[in-house]
Amino acid sequence: MPAAAPEPLPTRIAAGLARLSVALRAGQWRLAEAHGLTATQAQILGLLAARAAEPARLRPGEVAEQLGITRATASDALSALARKGLVAKRPDPRDGRALGLALTAEGAEAARAAGDAPALLAEAAAALSPADQAALLRLVVKMIRGLQLRGAIAPARVCVTCRYFRPHLYDDPAAPHRCDLVGAPFGDAALRVDCADHAAAPPELAGQTWRRFDAGGAPHGSATPRLAAEGGTSRPRPSAARARSDHDP
Amino acid sequence: MPAAAPEPLPTRIAAGLARLSVALRAGQWRLAEAHGLTATQAQILGLLAARAAEPARLRPGEVAEQLGITRATASDALSALARKGLVAKRPDPRDGRALGLALTAEGAEAARAAGDAPALLAEAAAALSPADQAALLRLVVKMIRGLQLRGAIAPARVCVTCRYFRPHLYDDPAAPHRCDLVGAPFGDAALRVDCADHAAAPPELAGQTWRRFDAGGAPHGSATPRLAAEGGTSRPRPSAARARSDHDP
DNA sequence: CGATTATACGTAGGACTCCTAATCACTCAA
DNA sequence: TTGAGTGATTAGGAGTCCTACGTATAATCG
Numbered sequence: 001m002p003a004a005a006p007e008p009l010p011t012r013i014a015a016g017l018a019r020l021s022v023a024l025r026a027g028q029w030r031l032a033e034a035h036g037l038t039a040t041q042a043q044i045l046g047l048l049a050a051r052a053a054e055p056a057r058l059r060p061g062e063v064a065e066q067l068g069i070t071r072a073t074a075s076d077a078l079s080a081l082a083r084k085g086l087v088a089k090r091p092d093p094r095d096g097r098a099l100g101l102a103l104t105a106e107g108a109e110a111a112r113a114a115g116d117a118p119a120l121l122a123e124a125a126a127a128l129s130p131a132d133q134a135a136l137l138r139l140v141v142k143m144i145r146g147l148q149l150r151g152a153i154a155p156a157r158v159c160v161t162c163r164y165f166r167p168h169l170y171d172d173p174a175a176p177h178r179c180d181l182v183g184a185p186f187g188d189a190a191l192r193v194d195c196a197d198h199a200a201a202p203p204e205l206a207g208q209t210w211r212r213f214d215a216g217g218a219p220h221g222s223a224t225p226r227l228a229a230e231g232g233t234s235r236p237r238p239s240a241a242r243a244r245s246d247h248d249p
Numbered sequence: 250m251p252a253a254a255p256e257p258l259p260t261r262i263a264a265g266l267a268r269l270s271v272a273l274r275a276g277q278w279r280l281a282e283a284h285g286l287t288a289t290q291a292q293i294l295g296l297l298a299a300r301a302a303e304p305a306r307l308r309p310g311e312v313a314e315q316l317g318i319t320r321a322t323a324s325d326a327l328s329a330l331a332r333k334g335l336v337a338k339r340p341d342p343r344d345g346r347a348l349g350l351a352l353t354a355e356g357a358e359a360a361r362a363a364g365d366a367p368a369l370l371a372e373a374a375a376a377l378s379p380a381d382q383a384a385l386l387r388l389v390v391k392m393i394r395g396l397q398l399r400g401a402i403a404p405a406r407v408c409v410t411c412r413y414f415r416p417h418l419y420d421d422p423a424a425p426h427r428c429d430l431v432g433a434p435f436g437d438a439a440l441r442v443d444c445a446d447h448a449a450a451p452p453e454l455a456g457q458t459w460r461r462f463d464a465g466g467a468p469h470g471s472a473t474p475r476l477a478a479e480g481g482t483s484r485p486r487p488s489a490a491r492a493r494s495d496h497d498p
Numbered sequence: 499c500g501a502t503t504a505t506a507c508g509t510a511g512g513a514c515t516c517c518t519a520a521t522c523a524c525t526c527a528a
Numbered sequence: 529t530t531g532a533g534t535g536a537t538t539a540g541g542a543g544t545c546c547t548a549c550g551t552a553t554a555a556t557c558g
Contacts, residue, residue, distance in 0.1 A: 006439060006441060008371075008375075009374070009379075009382050009383070009386060010371040010372070010382065011367075011371045012386060012440070012441065012442045013374040013386050014369075014370035014371035015367060015442045016390060016392075016393060016442045017266075017269055017270075017273065017367065017370050017389060018273060018366075018367045018370070019402060019405055019442070020389065020392055020393065020396070021266075021269070021270040021274065022316060022317040023317065023396045023401045024266065024267060024270050025270070025274070025317060026318075026402075029516075029517085033516090038516085038542080038544075039516090039543095039544090040543080040544065040545095041543085060507065061505090061506060066271075068271040068274060068275035069275075069544080069546095070545065070547090072507095072508080072545075072546070072547085072548095073544060073545050073546075075507065075508060075509085076508095076509095076544070076545080077543080077544080079508090080542090080543075092506095095506080095553075095554075096506095096552075096553050096554080097505065097506040097507065097553045097554070098505090098506060098553090117267075118260075118263035118264060118266065118267045119263070120263075120396070120399065120401050121262070121263035121267070121392070121396075122257075122260045122262065122263035123259070123395075125258075125259035125262040125263055125392065127395050128388070128392075128395075129463075130258075132388060132391065133258050133259060135384055136262055136388045137258060137261060137262050137265065139377070139384060139385045140262060140266060140269065142377060143265075143377075144265060144268055144269065146372075146373030146374075146377075147269070147272045147369070147370075147373050150369065150372065150373065152272045152275070152276060152369050152373075153271065153272040153275075156268055189258050190255060192255060192261065193261045193265045194264060278545075278546085282545090282546070287513080287514055287515075287545085288514095288545090289515065289516095290514085308535080308536090309535075309536065309537090310534090310535060310536075318515080319516065319517065319518085320535080320536070320537085321516075321517070321518080321519095321536095322514095322515060322517075323536095324536065324538085325514075325538095326514080326515080328537090329513085329514075341535095344525075344534090344535080345523075345524050345525075345535095346522095346523060346524045346534065346535045346536065347524090347534090347535055347536080348535080348536070
């Protein structure tokens, strides 16, 4: 710690995240280039691969939005990928203006090889203790929602904005949440960041879900929900399994 | 949560961080462009501004390293900035090959306006609870160290690698650490990410410091230091203020 | 129904990024 | 003093990324 006047906490957090971002971007370049691609092209490949299992084809506009680039840039990169035979463009049957994007066989191969640039970050994350990992995921999800709220990011398919998500439904500290779609309880460590089954919650439900999640399972009527005891998956709770019976009235 | 087979936790963490990175980069572009700059140029300006108070001038090679780009790219960007009159290059008196970089008055102004691109992230971070902020900073610092260890990132001036850092010296949960340089105790919330007074610790000390920090203040002789109770700044501790007397033997 | 408005994609032009590889220029140790 | 190493720059080329504009299709409304 320093000789004085450290910047405010949020600023230091942002600076730290910026550093992670630098590592990520450098890793993207290194990996992509080894396969004759560029960082953006590899990112697109990775995005398409992640969505490959879903019926609805991704469109250029969505790619741009997800990657935070303009449509023009996305169009450029997609043309390059098409030229290299890694991506197939075909007219969307539903909309004559739109295009459906799909990986070719070669593209799928390239995506496997070069599309997983965040692997370096994942490696570093894997070195954290399980509890730290869960805590980090939880906090990252909160940040994502915050950015989304501010319009700084395209809507992500995260649990906290999903209609099926019931945070802190149960008292089991290891699995307090519930997904109504699969009907199973789970903990912070299982939160999704890009869930294929995500369905946006209507505004009111979204607000309610968020408040419950953010409060972190504090006693429901409490006036001072949190402030001190924020932590990993295993925050002790006052009483034991009363599960399934403590909805909001 | 999902229909099945979610990716492993570290992978999801990385994906989440990648999303934050997208937001950051988009924000960098938006802000920089509004001032007639590019993202990289603005980043360089921000870096120079952050180091402005220090006696030793930054050099092009260091800029490249900090930003995770090649020297050639850094050189390009610096030429552009010099052309715009925002950065002054002058020969380094210590080394005839090297250059010392400094912001001009205009450059300092531009840095203030466009150099703080992570502001968006900071804003989102500020919306977290204080405890969450401290926890996030702690985890980000851990990630930075992990990346640094893997050579994925230039050495950052973070407390955990500093010779003056004494983690978990005290039992006060709000301020367990100590900086030997300023001689004051502090908590996770005050951890630095780019401390001007940072001095790299020698390997052995570094390892020891890290283990103490990572263990998170678990009882010193414990066989199972952590695993469960990882958390914010305020994990309860067995006994009370015994400060200043519990070094490793 | 036909005109307007909005949407989806593309292209053009330009500054810049980002890489590898090669070239100067200087430092330092032998 | 010579040769290896280091710091910066340049050359060349593909690509990013932007702001406009085009062009085609879709949705909407009088």
